[in-house]
Amino acid sequence: MKNQPILQLKNVDTFYGAIQVLYDINVEIYDGELICLLGGNASGKSTTLKTILGVCRVKKGSVTLAGERIDGKPTQYIVSKGVAIVPENRRIFPRLTVLENMEMGAYLRTDSDRVKSDIEKMLELFPQLRERLHKPGVYLSGGEQQMLAMARALLSNPKILLMDEPSMGLAPVLVDRQFHLIQEVNKRGTAIFVVEQNANMALSIANRGYVLQTGSIVLTDTAQNLLDNPMMKKAYLGGGAS
């Protein structure tokens, strides 16, 4: 299984105009893995996702998806090759109905019969969405919006799912449920790369983690080792602080 990474970032530098945001980033994600990317505010977490999606240009280094180089390619091409994102703050289409939102996720697919059965699968995974199927997205609560954003992303049949701060602004009971769902989706075979501030939660479900600090990866290890790392406890996990 661990022969070729499904997604690989190799020595990646990214800039915003003249300001360098990412320095020499190396990330490898294998099929079926659940990987988290941790880091403080403005450490470059979201930029890493934008770089993978081709929204930010790679200045140096390479991004490969299942062996194919995707850096420099347009975002829609990258999405068509199997990368999907659940963006920060969900960003569902507010005036489209839940069903239409999901159909937008399958925008690039041509197998409309399969799309129908995939939507049905999503409704089994997220039963709350079925009750709201024909309601505009704007009427959903935060937790439901998060589910819709996941369903939308999964409907593009991605090889890898990127998630940007899925727990932000959710009630504690929903945070638990959210991470449970992430794990569930991962078990069904989709590799997931999740960016989180909530380091404890993310590490409790992930296989491995990377830690970003001012644009560089300063630490990478298995999730358990990161949880036990005393430096991590101090900086990110808030060990004993509460």
Add this chain to the structure above:
Amino acid sequence: MQRDASEMSWVEKNRLILYAAAGTVLLFAPLVMPNNYWLRIYGTTGLWIMLALGLNVVAGFAGLLDMAYVAFFGIGAYVFALLSSGHFNIHLPFLLTLPLSALAAMGIGFALGSTSMRLKGDYLAIVTLAFAQIFRLLLLNLDRPINITGGVNGIYNLDPIRLFGFTIVSPVAYSYLIWIAAILVVIGCSRLKKSRYGRGWEAIREDELAAEAMGVNTTWMKLKAFAVGALIAGWTGAIFASFQDSVFPNNFDFPQLVIVYCMVILGGLGNVPGVILGAVFLSILPEFLREYGAYRMMTYGLILIVLMALRPQGIMGSFGFLSKAKKRPDKDETGVLRASTDLYYQEKEGDRTSGRKAFSKGDRVVLDIRGVTMNFGGIMAVNTLGFQVREREILSIIGPNGAGKTTLFNLISGIYPPSAGSIVYEGRRISGLKPHQVVKAGVARTFQNLRLFSSLSVLDNAKVGRFCRTKAGPLSIVFHLPLHNREEQETDRAVKEVLSLFGARLTGYRLGQQAMFLSYANRRRLEIARALSTNAKLLMLDEPSAGMNPQETEEMTRFIKHLRDQYGYTIIVIEHKLNVVRNISDKVLALDYGRKIAEGTYDEVANDKEVIEAYLGRKRQPLR
């Protein structure tokens, strides 16, 4: 308003030299122009500058898409022509007709504005565009049955201007007249920009809702922007009419509107020197392209496209030496794990933790909410909710997403009036008031999803909060009267005091930094600073620690407590992080489906069966 030399940009340091240079150039320019043709272009340039600066107030400062702008220019010109020509045989002196035409344009601008101000963006553009077309058709057709506008032929043979014994006829004399008028407009606009008016307008442009919630009377201020724009357009129109010695409907048509907009956009919306430069550039450029005949307009368009592609923020956008460079901390090499990007900030421990408690919870009720209901077309976001907040109390509101917490804040801050029930603050009913009135009454808030004025500096963001505590009007601002000067000093002092509560994170070089370049946590801090600047006594914080890591969350928790303990604020906070709620709250209120499901101390609420089921989940205490 003393500032260190290091805080000033290159332009500010050499201000006097620049003024002297500009003055000299303007004084001698008309005398060295090679011929009358170039003198005319020189005069026209001055007119365009005024026209562009007027539009800059409406579209640049306040962000209103005013498509009727050229009509106000026309109104000024026609009023001037009617009042000083043989057309109706009225011959008023220039010193009377100039203000009359400007005021006429302003009055009509005001009237149009008051009917269309509720419209936003594209809708405002469509309505004003229609007005401009009606105006042009009136000009063309009002020559029958009574000849008012002169129809296609317009009005010509205007009275020569007599000023203090001089008769202004020669192109050189006109150049001086136009440029003196232009300098007045430039000074007026620059002063407006740097005043409470300018900040209020720019706040509206950046985020209207946030501006309103920070105490800016947005409807009234937008109307004023519309009126000031029309005033400048009318003023320019009068001088233009006299300069051309005639007025025709064609002078005030769509192409002119497009050109003025190009000048403003090219110069950078809201940027006074930029717009001046844009106007100069676009007035002179066509002259150089004249010999290319048919290719002229094409080249013109091409240059615009290229310029906008290269410098979308306008030609004066951000030249290194003109504005302070933005900085991001360089790569950290220490190898120590840090959860925050604010690498250079060290919290002074003594400040926060050991300060003796000066204030604690009192018994007087300051906020009394009774039976408040919000019905969004059948969905009850808040349902007959009632609770009280006591003086200097910290009340936390918890509840699942969609429980109506933010809606409750919106109701208290007046963003929408409740469908039923009453909200009373300090004995005064505030339900039904507009947000800016609620702020003035003493209740300020922050927003869950950060609504800063992103292209304004940290300092100006906070200064917007002072809008409702200041009164200076346009005259006071334009003439720098004592009221304005006193208020500006007071604003500067008060705002810096508030920002200094956050230490180096919002002061020092950060004062001049645009809000969009701040880190996420600092933007949250700035939102609180902006709310504090309004002098409110009751603060409503919507998820102040969202998106912060444990270290920063802890600091924020201490800060909120500090605000109460040291400064005596009453605070209502919506929070999802339970360790925050536990540490700061005197009282906790749990909502679900818009109803109160529990109220009491943290422990009481956290052990409530309904709360556990709806909000906390089975594990009563979360991991952290």
